Amino acid sequence: xxxxxxPTAIPTxxxxxxxxxxxxxxxxERLRAALAGYLGLGACRLASSGRTAxxxxxxxxxxxxxxxxxREVAMPAYTCPALARVALDLxxxxxxxxxSPQTLGFEAGALEGxxxxxxxxxxxxxPFGMPQxxxxxxxxxxxxxxxxxxxxxxxxxxxxxxxxxxxxxxxGLFSLGPGKPISxxxxxxxxxxxxxxARLVDAAWQDLPAPSxxxxxxxxxxxxxxxxxxxxxxxxxxxxxGLHRISDHEASWGYTLRGLSHAQAAVGLALLERLDAINARxxxxxxxxxxxxxxxxxxxxxxxxxxxxxxxxxxPLMVDDExxxxxxxxxxxxxxxxxxxxxxxxxxxxxxxxxxxxxxGAEYAARHLLTLPTHHYLAQADLAxxxxxxxxxxxx
Numbered sequence: 001x002x003x004x005x006x007p008t009a010i011p012t013x014x015x016x017x018x019x020x021x022x023x024x025x026x027x028x029e030r031l032r033a034a035l036a037g038y039l040g041l042g043a044c045r046l047a048s049s050g051r052t053a054x055x056x057x058x059x060x061x062x063x064x065x066x067x068x069x070x071r072e073v074a075m076p077a078y079t080c081p082a083l084a085r086v087a088l089d090l091x092x093x094x095x096x097x098x099x100s101p102q103t104l105g106f107e108a109g110a111l112e113g114x115x116x117x118x119x120x121x122x123x124x125x126x127p128f129g130m131p132q133x134x135x136x137x138x139x140x141x142x143x144x145x146x147x148x149x150x151x152x153x154x155x156x157x158x159x160x161x162x163x164x165x166x167x168x169x170x171x172g173l174f175s176l177g178p179g180k181p182i183s184x185x186x187x188x189x190x191x192x193x194x195x196x197x198a199r200l201v202d203a204a205w206q207d208l209p210a211p212s213x214x215x216x217x218x219x220x221x222x223x224x225x226x227x228x229x230x231x232x233x234x235x236x237x238x239x240x241x242g243l244h245r246i247s248d249h250e251a252s253w254g255y256t257l258r259g260l261s262h263a264q265a266a267v268g269l270a271l272l273e274r275l276d277a278i279n280a281r282x283x284x285x286x287x288x289x290x291x292x293x294x295x296x297x298x299x300x301x302x303x304x305x306x307x308x309x310x311x312x313x314x315x316p317l318m319v320d321d322e323x324x325x326x327x328x329x330x331x332x333x334x335x336x337x338x339x340x341x342x343x344x345x346x347x348x349x350x351x352x353x354x355x356x357x358x359x360x361g362a363e364y365a366a367r368h369l370l371t372l373p374t375h376h377y378l379a380q381a382d383l384a385x386x387x388x389x390x391x392x393x394x395x396x
Contacts, residue, residue: 008230031265047205072094088351120147131308182268211258285374316371
């Protein structure tokens, strides 16, 4: 029987869950303060999901916009579909910007033709723990009177130069959902610079309801289930039942407008103390794979920007031939490796009514990208198996 390994494991332990049950109240404030200290920002707010946090932020930005025509949100054409869904829920228009398959960041020059006086916000995404350049997008956004949001949902702990990602724009968005650098089974964080951004966040969160007792209990039960499911033995059962495909469906893009439970915050506090060690393990595994992929024909790993210090939540891999990509995927999956195809479609494919031009980079990524696991359950034998399969299937 293959030893199935999840694509991104949750580093939560059953001990974390037991401790959370016995933790007194006030953990939300402690987690907010700890995150603010870790990131070097003065304002951090918590929500039941990253999508909830984005909804609250975009709603606040929309309501304070200097004129009613500023209703567009620029975002990568290949990213989590929930970004577009949240914008549409607020009657905002998503503006898709093509990406470069070589970097997974904005294609050179693509953003300039999108940002103008109609732009409310630009969302710069740091995918898979790989920081993308922020300064060019920030300069364009600010010149147009728009806001720069860093989506660092997958990148807590990654850095650009000496600064953590999520601290270089006006706002930084992080996820505490399944498989993220810190997972409380669900949850989101929004951090803001001092001044007007911090005041806007405080106002946006003013009426956010706390989770009910039932919702808090369900969140902890959900985290316990995810902790078990993301263990290799549990992941084997998940794959047999087909539960790993749930995130492919639009029904999974929803969110609830409420805060983070105190038990989830307690788990987040425990994991934040271990975050750098967890990320170091991921980075070491990614570097092992990168070294083994050197010189392999027909595949390449998108390159982070020169000043990036990535964490590689997953290792993205482009396979130049679609049929070869499928062969690599099937062989890795048969070997029990939690390889992923990630987003099966670009945003213009999912929301064609909002697509106004070709997006060749995003469509290429949707057809050619695989993601390799880097988590702490990987053993040397697993890393060797990944490289052996890639060398046999992608390098011939």
